[in-house]
Amino acid sequence: MAGEAPESSTAYITHHLTHLxxxxxxxxxxxxxxxxxxxxxIVTLALLYSASRKATPxxxxxxxxxxxxxxxxxxxxxxxxxxxxxxxxxxxxxxIFVWVFLMNAMDLLPLDLPGKVAGLFGIHYWRAVPTADVNxxxxxxxTVFVVVIAFAVKAKGAGGYMxxxxxxxxxxxxxxxxxxxxxxxxxxLSKPVSLAMRLFGNMYAGELVFMLIALLGASFFTFTVxxxxxxxxxxxxxxxxxxxxxxxxxxQAYIFMVLTVVYSAMATEHH
Amino acid sequence: MENLALIAxxxxxxxxxxxxxxxxxxxxxxxxxGIMGSKFLEAAxxxxxxxPTLQGRMFLLAGLIDAAFLIGVALAxxxxxxxxxxxxxx
Numbered sequence: 001m002a003g004e005a006p007e008s009s010t011a012y013i014t015h016h017l018t019h020l021x022x023x024x025x026x027x028x029x030x031x032x033x034x035x036x037x038x039x040x041x042i043v044t045l046a047l048l049y050s051a052s053r054k055a056t057p058x059x060x061x062x063x064x065x066x067x068x069x070x071x072x073x074x075x076x077x078x079x080x081x082x083x084x085x086x087x088x089x090x091x092x093x094x095x096i097f098v099w100v101f102l103m104n105a106m107d108l109l110p111l112d113l114p115g116k117v118a119g120l121f122g123i124h125y126w127r128a129v130p131t132a133d134v135n136x137x138x139x140x141x142x143t144v145f146v147v148v149i150a151f152a153v154k155a156k157g158a159g160g161y162m163x164x165x166x167x168x169x170x171x172x173x174x175x176x177x178x179x180x181x182x183x184x185x186x187x188x189l190s191k192p193v194s195l196a197m198r199l200f201g202n203m204y205a206g207e208l209v210f211m212l213i214a215l216l217g218a219s220f221f222t223f224t225v226x227x228x229x230x231x232x233x234x235x236x237x238x239x240x241x242x243x244x245x246x247x248x249x250x251x252q253a254y255i256f257m258v259l260t261v262v263y264s265a266m267a268t269e270h271h
Numbered sequence: 272m273e274n275l276a277l278i279a280x281x282x283x284x285x286x287x288x289x290x291x292x293x294x295x296x297x298x299x300x301x302x303x304x305g306i307m308g309s310k311f312l313e314a315a316x317x318x319x320x321x322x323p324t325l326q327g328r329m330f331l332l333a334g335l336i337d338a339a340f341l342i343g344v345a346l347a348x349x350x351x352x353x354x355x356x357x358x359x360x361x
Contacts, residue, residue: 013352198335201342208348251334258331 009215016111016211019133020118020125030133032118037130040102044095070094077258082265084155089264092147096140097257100199103130104249107206108242111214131252132203134196141196144260148191152267191263195256202252206245213238274360281356292347300340307332 019030051067060068074097078090106114106128118126130136152161165184170176217227217234311329315322350356 010352017353197342198338201345202338205341205345205348208345208352212348248334248337251330252338255331255334255338 012215013208013211015125016115016127016207018125019127020123030127030135032126032128033130033133033136036106036128037103037136040106040130041099044098044102048094048098070098074257078261081258081261082268084268089151089261093257093261096144096260097253100131100140100256101250101253103136104203104253106130107132107203107210107245107249111210129203129207131199132207134200137196137200138192140199140256141192144195144263145192147260148263148267151264155268156270195259199252199256202248206241206248209241210238213241278357278360281354281360285350285354285356289347289351292343296340296343300336303336304333307336 020032022029022031048067051064054061055064071094074094075086075090078086078093082089109128114128115126118124127133149161156164166177166181168180169183170180213234216237217231307329311325314325
């Protein structure tokens with residue numbers, strides 16, 4: 001990505017799938033993912049903060065109206081599913097939605113642009129989509145997992161929650177404690193894994209399809225008939241996939257948000 | 272030379288696996304989307320006043336149905352371009 005031409009399509013894609021990494025093995029840190037996600041988090045906060053500072057009770061501006069629609073929409077979604085006090089959950093859902101959406105939206109940047117910009121600073125590897133890194137999605141889903149358990153403990157008490165873990169689906173007979181617990185454990189652990197893998201899988205696949213499309217036009221400067229067709233194909237397919245991807249990134253951000261709320265609501269229900 | 276034959280074998284099996292992952296996943300996702308879409312249209316024709324409520328849920332479920340397939344595609348692409356099973360041959 002630093003300017004030199006890739007020698008083959010496999011090398012091009014492998015290069016684009018390499019993170020800027022510090023450290024080795026278990027302690028390796030993906031600096032590009034960290035930087036982009038923190039930057040977009042700050043952007044999220046700044047955008048929403050500016051809307052709340054400039055909010056007027058009179059005629060709202062365009063930006064204020066947009067943020068109000070967004071807040072209303074998410075508050076209604078949470079209200080439909082989660083029936084207890086939602087002063088904590090609704091703002092968290094808003095944060096998740098906007099932040100995940102912005103991180104997903106990095107997929108719509110021209111594929112080589114972030115790498116070229118990073119190349120100006122002498123950095124050779126830069127992946128711009130934080131949610132196409134399994135570390136980001138698992139960090140978010142595990143945080144959601146902790147919140148869900150906290151809601152369960154808050155609604156039922158620590159003892160009540162433990163009681164439910166061992167007696168919930170089948171009954172309170174001591175022989176059934178172990179099967180109950182195993183079943184509950186599977187249910188509990190499948191939530192963060194599926195939440196993280198769903199977002200990661202969608203974004204990773206989307207990014208890879210963009211790379212494959214980019215390869216179509218890669219040989220354009222050899223000026224043959226085939227390469228010209230390839231470049232036209234890149235323009236057409238890139239546009240089509242990008243338009244379809246606008247739907248996907250919004251949908252995945254929405255799904256992540258809704259499932260967080262649904263899991264929290266499930267955790268607070270008594271059996 | 273023996274190594275080359277082994278690499279070719281791993282590559283060919285990987286190629287078959289990619290086809291199976293994407294093809295079977297696509298069958299499942301398409302059937303799912305088809306059933307959901309037809310039911311949505313039926314429901315919308317019976318009770319048009321429910322369309323706004325149903326539409327949001329339909330998109331949500333479309334995302335959920337698509338997700339497993341796209342995870343499969345991501346895995347398949349990963350194996351197509353950076354095959355960890357081939358990396359053993361170094």
